[in-house]
Amino acid sequence: MFLSQNNILKSSITAVFVAAASLINLSAAETSNVRLPGQHLQQHDDLLANQGNTAIQLDQATKYLESLFMDEEEPEFDIYTEGWDSQMVNCYAGVAVPQTAPIDVSHYAMPHPGYITSPYGYRRRFRRMHKGVDLKVNVGDTIRAAFDGKVRLTKFERRGYGYYVVVRHTNDLETVYGHLSKFLVEPDQYVKAGDPIALGGNTGRSTGPHLHFETRYMGYAINPCAIFDFANQTTHTDIYTFDKNTYQKARNFSPQANAEYAAKYRSENPPKAYVPDPSSKKKGSSSSAAVYSVKKGDSLGKIASRNGTTVAKLCKLNGITTTTTLRIGQKLKLR
Ligand SMILES: [Zn+2]
Numbered sequence: 046m047f048l049s050q051n052n053i054l055k056s057s058i059t060a061v062f063v064a065a066a067s068l069i070n071l072s073a074a075e076t077s078n079v080r081l082p083g084q085h086l087q088q089h090d091d092l093l094a095n096q097g098n099t100a101i102q103l104d105q106a107t108k109y110l111e112s113l114f115m116d117e118e119e120p121e122f123d124i125y126t127e128g129w130d131s132q133m134v135n136c137y138a139g140v141a142v143p144q145t146a147p148i149d150v151s152h153y154a155m156p157h158p159g160y161i162t163s164p165y166g167y168r169r170r171f172r173r174m175h176k177g178v179d180l181k182v183n184v185g186d187t188i189r190a191a192f193d194g195k196v197r198l199t200k201f202e203r204r205g206y207g208y209y210v211v212v213r214h215t216n217d218l219e220t221v222y223g224h225l226s227k228f229l230v231e232p233d234q235y236v237k238a239g240d241p242i243a244l245g246g247n248t249g250r251s252t253g254p255h256l257h258f259e260t261r262y263m264g265y266a267i268n269p270c271a272i273f274d275f276a277n278q279t280t281h282t283d284i285y286t287f288d289k290n291t292y293q294k295a296r297n298f299s300p301q302a303n304a305e306y307a308a309k310y311r312s313e314n315p316p317k318a319y320v321p322d323p324s325s326k327k328k329g330s331s332s333s334a335a336v337y338s339v340k341k342g343d344s345l346g347k348i349a350s351r352n353g354t355t356v357a358k359l360c361k362l363n364g365i366t367t368t369t370t371l372r373i374g375q376k377l378k379l380r
Contacts, residue, residue: 142263144289149216150272151283154189154239156222156258157182160307161275163255164298165268174293176266177221177259180275181310182245184226184254190236191220191260191273199228201353206257207249208353210242218267223257224248231340232351262287271295276302339375352379 159181168175182188194214201208206223210230213219226246236242247254260269265287269275272285274297281297288295337348345356345367360366362378371377 140263142265142289143287146217146262146287148218148262148272148285148287149283150192150218150280150285152238153192153273153280155273155275155278156180156189156191156220157186157245157256158278158310159186159256160310161270161298161303165266165270165296174266177223177257178269178275180256180258181307182254182256184244184246186245187241188222188225188243188245188256190238190240190242191258192216192218192238194236196230196232196234196236196242199230199232199351201248201350203249203353205250207251208243208246209249209257212236212242217262219261221257221259221261223259224251224255262292265289265292267292268296268298270298276306335379337377337379339371339373339377341373343371345371348377354379 157180161178162181163175163179165175165178167173188210190212192212192214193216194212196210197213197219198211199208200206200211206221208225208228209221209223210225210228211219211221222243224246225243226248227244228242229244230236230240230242245254245256251257258269260267260272267285267287271292272280274281276299337352339348345359349356349359356367359377359379360369362380
């Protein structure tokens with residue numbers, strides 16, 4: 046079901062060549078996506094030229110952020126390093142990660158137009174890294190694939206991400222979307238940048254509706270703000286260069302621009318009365334779809350884990366036992 050390590054390596058190597066080739070053609074890159082005003086772009090270019098990926102005065106930004114943001118309690122559980130199970134969230138263990146890699150992010154979609162409610166980085170309050178950004182969403186908002194790719198996982202994890210989707214992209218990034226209320230895709234499904242993949246929610250370790258969004262390169266969590274400019278709803282550059290030594294410091298985030306964007310977003314999207322979604326219960330007793338159609342390679346265990354339920358519950362609901370042979374296309378009640 047998943048790429049073998051060899052294949053991952055091969056596809057990475059191919060992608061490096063493809064991305065390197067597109068670097069050469071940077072000036073002639075397609076301009077199909079929304080671009081920033083020239084002056085703003087120039088500022089980014091200057092920053093990049095002067096400071097590389099370790100731009101922006103980190104301490105100042107952190108202090109400012111701590112005064113600005115009310116920290117959402119982050120997932121206490123890193124699905125890549127701790128969530129090890131048969132579905133192998135971190136399928137990159139043991140694979141050699143290149144020192145640097147150019148990643149083509151020119152064909153993108155914003156996962157959601159919401160502003161940042163909590164940035165990437167170390168959180169003193171919880172003594173943990175926050176490995177993504179939190180974006181303002183309402184329960185039921187459409188969440189979109191950031192790049193072209195293939196859905197790798199849809200799962201439930203009650204101690205952190207709630208219902209979450211992992212998409213592996215053709216540019217070698219993976220993106221993670223957490224705290225969802227409903228899946229709109231299934232594992233192994235191909236998606237294009239901008240395709241709806243889920244609805245926003247408040248599942249897992251979350252105190253209010255938001256999208257936890259991560260950008261990973263071979264398991265390494267890159268600051269999504271180093272790639273995306275959320276205040277301007279665009280990417281900073283067409284090519285993001287991953288650097289194994291500095292990826293955790295890579296950032297390109299203006300708290301002020303975010304605050305201005307947040308004010309604009311709030312005025313255009315007045316807060317809705319929050320109606321608790323029946324599918325956003327924290328215990329995982331409910332699921333995104335009431336009926337599941339059995340697919341090739343499914344087992345009761347896989348179906349239960351992907352849909353936030355248990356084998357015992359599935360058996361009871363459907364009048365079957367753990368030894369019942371599943372047919373492809375068989376309908377199973379999930380709740
Ligand atoms: Zn988060």
